Amino acid sequence: MEHRALGRSGLWVSEVVYGNWLTHGETVDRATATACVRAALDAGITTFDTADVYALGAAEQVLGEALRGVRRDSVELATKVCLPTGDGPNDRGLSRKHVLESCHASLRRLGTDHIDLYQAHRFDPRTPLEETLVAFDDLVRAGKVRYVGVSEWTAAQIAEALALADEWGLARRIVSNQPQYNMLWRVIEPEVLPLCRREGIGQIVFQPLAQGVLTGKYQPGAAPPVGSRGAGFGRAPRFIGRVLGDAVLDRVQRLRPLADEAGVTMAQLAIAWTLATDGVSAAIIGATRPEQVTENAAAAGVRLTPDLLTEIDRTLGDLVDTDPTKTADMFAVKAEWARA
Template sequence: MDHRRLGRSGLNVSEITYGNWLTHGELVGRDSALACIRAALDAGISTFDTADVYAFGAAEEVLGEALRPVRRSSVEIATKVCLPTGDGPNDQGLSRKHIMESCHASLRRLGTDYVDLYQAHRFDERTALDETLIAFDDLVRQGKVLYLGVSEWTAPQIQAALDLGEGLGLRSRIVANQPQYNMLWRVIEPEVLPLCRSAGIGQMVFQPLAQGVLTGKYLPGRPPPQGSRASSAGRAPRFIRRVLGETLLERIQQLRPLADEAGLSMAQLAIAWTLRQEGVNSAIIGATRPEQVTENAAAAGVRLSDDLVVKIDAILGDLVDRDPAKTAQMMAVKAGWSREEA
């Protein structure tokens, strides 16, 4: 497993990060979750991503249990705060109260004294940015958080945080961004990526497989295969069906010969594609079975030729979304955002 420096920070992260959104505590039980994390460790993955809202805290608990036998300094644990963790008026957002309480709760669930990376899960339009940044900075000063990041923030929001942090004289600064990014969803390319490159902010991208669509297992004209996310219970089908469509599925099948030519699985091709982008330091994968972890982790270190990338772009063509406004539409914390939507 190769490692990369996270932006201009001193933190090294594995090229593949193991994440447990929509899996641990929801799609898979405890034993399967523990087996997946062991497979990640066996594959050399050292970076693990979760959030307080995943499975309403159960995901952090499972991850903490799985990593307990591991030397703490040998892994990097990232978690997030912002989305609703309860029904109270202060159980969401980026207020000082919610940040402090959520951080302490995450540390308890994870069974650790600190997290390597603490991320603002979304931008909070209802809380003053200086209140958020000062609360994060205090957690860094207390040693409970080592590095700070954001997720699904727009370029202007990231720039505002950088400018304000400098003006306030804060010791800590944003070093990581966690956006959705894959062959089909490239909305960070026009604005977010250029800003982050110049500011030294690294990208830890999620959904490199577009909810499994880029694995090629969803075939045009056929129902979702049994055991897939689209056929499961819970919230997973709601997320994945947003990206399913006959034309899209037909085009994705045209990528299969390219993967075969490169000696890769479809999943490995998609993950390696994200890792080739300048500024992307790690791709976050999820899994319901250990063998998926092993397969996807093998994308680390793969370098795709420019000719292959050109062929991929020609196949996907007008199905690729590059509109930077889509980030703003997806990410803002709205009044009344329920726990089920998180």
């Protein structure tokens, strides 16, 4: 496993991060979840990502239990706050009240005294930005949070937060952004990535496999394989259904010879592609089986040639979405995808 600095911060993270959205506490039983975490550790993964909203806290709890007995200083724990965790008006957002209360709840569920990377899960237009930044800063000064990041913020939102942090001399500037990013969904490239490169903010990207579509296991004109996320239950089919059109699946199948040429699986090709992007520090993988973790973790250290990267772009062509107005909309896809 290779490790990279998170932006220009002093925190190093594993190139492949293990995340548990839509799995732990939801579609994967605890024994399997623990086996997946152990497979991640065996593969050299040291960075684990979760959120208070995943399975309404159960994902954090399962992850904390799976890591019990692991030396705390040997791993980096990242979690998030913002999205609704209850029905009350203060059970969401980035108010001081919700940030502090959610942080303490996450610490209890994870079974730790500190969070290595605490992230604003989305931007909260209802709360003054200075209130949010001071709340995060207080957690850093209290030793409960080491570094601060955001997820799916626009370039303008990130820039405003950086300016306020500099003006007030806060203990920690934003060091990371967690956007959706893969071969098909590149909306951070026009605005977010250039800003973050200048400011030393590293990207920890999620959905590098586009919900499994880029693994090539979904065939155009065919039903999703039994046991796959596309054929699953709960919320998974709703998310992946947005990128299961035949036009996308046909083009993805054309990537298979490129993966063969590189000597990697389709999944490893997709993950390695994200890691080839300047400014990306790590890619988050999810899994429902330990063997998936092992396969995907092997993408760390894979270096794709410039010619291969160019051929991937040529193959996907106009299916690639780079519209920066969709930065914070993880479900928006090109109209032709929905019609396909």
